[in-house]
Amino acid sequence: MVMSVLAEPTRPRTKVDPSLADFHARDVDFGLDASRITDWCGGDTWRTLYFNALSITFPVGERFFISSVAHFRNRITDPKQRAEVAAFVTQEAMHTREHVAYNEAIKTIADVDAMEAILNDHIENVVKKHLPPLGRLAVTCALEHFTAIMAKDTLENPPQLEGAVPEYARLWTWHALEECEHKAVAFDVFQTVTEGKKNWLRVRIMPLVTSNFIRRNAQFMYKxxxxxxxxxxxxxxxxxxxxxxGNPGPLRRIIPAYLKYYNPNFHPNQIDDSAVLERTKKLVDSWA
Ligand SMILES: [Fe+2]
Ligand SMILES: [Fe+2]
Structure with missing residues (x-):
């Protein structure tokens, strides 16, 4: 059974029509001011540090998401789904590019290379060693759930970025918008390649992903x-x-949405973010 899921693609490649996707990548250059790296979020050291720790995880994490989803690209035959996989890959590649630039600013105060080495080591020596491609896709689905619910929270709670240096606020708003737009792509690829029969794997992998997500973010915040x-x-x-x-804080606010993932019948589109997405799209599209 597992072998059939993991079999090499046999279907021929067909051309992708990007116009079939409901979303697209926006090529935006933010030009962050490195001198504000410790207080860009409204002069608030703690909100700034929370976002900076997240940024450190993105280039390594998002490259992993791209490779996990792209591995199954040729198993997708539906033209709309193929277009959305392509748009997902382009969005994540641009997020990676901008967070590499962001992390250059963090390098002026901390050893980002050492933190990225920790993530790379985990991916190479734990995730890739112990999980087949479908397991890696399940890890990606879980982390995409985290990014989507955190992104929605950022967009719905303006105090999160209140008083932020505009370039930093724009970067996080742009990234949050696109995470919400492509929140179901990895999930739907997982459903397609498993024919909807392996939600137990998707659910079982979430506690492992959660513990590692908390551990790494805590570790990087400490650093x-x-x-x-x-x-x-x-x-x-x-x-x-x-x-x-506290009060209640972003990581407390996302708990109810996080728990929805454990429902075997969960789908990311069950979390309604349409109102905030419409508002934010108008704003972000004016920057691209
Ligand atoms: Fe992203
Ligand atoms: Fe994403």
Whole structure:
């Protein structure tokens, strides 16, 4: 059974018609000011640090998403789905490019290469070693759920980016919009190649992905706290944790949406983000 799912594609490639996709990539250059890397988010050290830690994970993470989905590209025959896979790959490639530039700014205060090495090591020596391509696609589905619900939260809660340096606010808004737009692509590829018969795998892999996601983000926040000289201050930690979980904080707000993933009948489109997407599209399209 597993072997049939993992069999090499036999169908011939057909041309992709990008106009069939419901979304497209926007090529935007943000030109971030590296001198504001520790306080770009409204002068708030803690909100800034939370977003910076996320940015560190994106280039390595999104390259992994692209390769996980692209592996099954030739198993997709539906022209619209093929177009959406192509748009997904282009969006994630552009996100990677912009977060590489963003992380250059973080390199002025912290060792980003060492943190990326931790992620690469995990992918090469844990994920790729223990999971076949379908398992990697399930990991991607889980992480795409995280990015989609965090992105929706960012767009729906303007205080998150309140007072931010405009270039940084634009980058996060653009990225959040496109994460919401392509939130179902990896999921639908998983459903297509498994014929909807392996939701148990999608659900079972989520706790593992969650624990690693929390672990890595906590680790990178610690490294940024240390780089900025805050790691020995209990007050600084209290402020960071309050910023993330208090009042109610982005990571507390996403818990109900996160839990929906465990329903075997879940689909990403069951989470309605249409209103905020329409508003944000108009804004972001004016920058592209
Ligand atoms: Fe992305
Ligand atoms: Fe994504």
């Amino acid at each position: 940024l706290m240390k780089a900025q000289g805050h790691h020995r201050s209990p007050i600084a930690w209290a402020k960071l944790l309050w910023s993330i979980f």
